[in-house]
Amino acid sequence: MADDHTHVQDFFSVRAADWDSRFPDDGPAYAAAVGAVGLRPGDAVLDAGCGTGRALPYLRDAVGPGGTVLGADLTPAMLAAAVRAGRDAGGALLVADAARLPVRGAALDAVFAAGLISHLTHPEGGLRELARVVRPGGRLALFHPIGRAALAARHGRSISDDDLRAEPRLGPLLAHAGWRLDSYTDEDDRYLVLAVRAH
Template sequence: MTANAPDTADGGQAVGDLAATRRFFGPLAASWEQPGQPDEALIDWAVSVIGVRPGDVALDVGCGTGRAQPALRAAIGPHGRVVGLDVTEEMLRTAASHGRGRMADLVLADVCRLPVTDGCVDVVFAGGVLPHLWEPALAVAEFRRVCRPHATLAVFHPLSRLQLIEVHSGLDAQDHLLAPRRLTALLGAAGWHTTQVLDLPDRFLAVASTSAAARAGRPTR
């Protein structure tokens, strides 16, 4: 597995899109985590639901300040590997200031063009990232490329889909990226088999597998 910062001047999202993302999220990095946020408990729940195992290799894509990394590291243990990837340098610097660099490798990278070799990842944790991407289909295809057989993808958000729609006004509830039919189709086109979609009042979690066996309810790992 390699995890080095790539040149994002071609491929993946357009350079202008990446620049816009950096301009938006960079100034927010220092205040991204606030006391009393419920995210930590919700992330712990999501990691437990998806069944991360000791020794797994996990990618925390669009990791921001690395809020998922304590839970992923605790589940994976000392013999696994956690890699946090984000396109915004300020977010990664803030993650490091919170000690996340001791839990994960922090890599500046475009999630639509992962600097990771094929077939080496067990878990992709995509927390709050897909709705922010210009080309989410490219991202989920990249997630599939780097995964081993029987790997797991978690599409997570610490808000429900309806709460997200309220935050981002003007979105159609049925056409929102996280609407179950649309998300299942998006993942399916990239070779993912959606096993469950949990759209709860205060959180959203969709789980998918690289294995078709998951469709029949058989163990996927």
């Protein structure tokens, strides 16, 4: 497990300083994805694998001043970049593994996770941990600002049904982890999966 964490931290640590400048136009996509979650004023939400905190201001706007916003990431350098960008004003930042969160059970109304699932060492276990911290009926959003085909093309690969984020694989994975798939969107300019915490 430690080796997997070191790999993830190494990958993101060297990219943290210029992460936002590599993806300068993602703001509207983040805003739209957060809007689709259906958060209400006063809700408690976690941005799991928050990186540089690009979703935090939108999550804060959605839950209002009476809500709770947490941002958790395994890589201190990414959280430091979030602080430099002033995004810690949107929520409390935690150095934490999304697969072992320092959050009590059923404490949250929703989890937002941008690009997280492909970095989980054990995806089903990670999704089960996200389910643990969300109340029954609460929501999960798995987001990426571009779809699977566009992302594969960016990396010089072809799209595959073996991809963890493909609907035929992800649906059963979510179900085994305590989630019910609510909607699945995979378009060139957005990947957004919404799921509901089963009772």
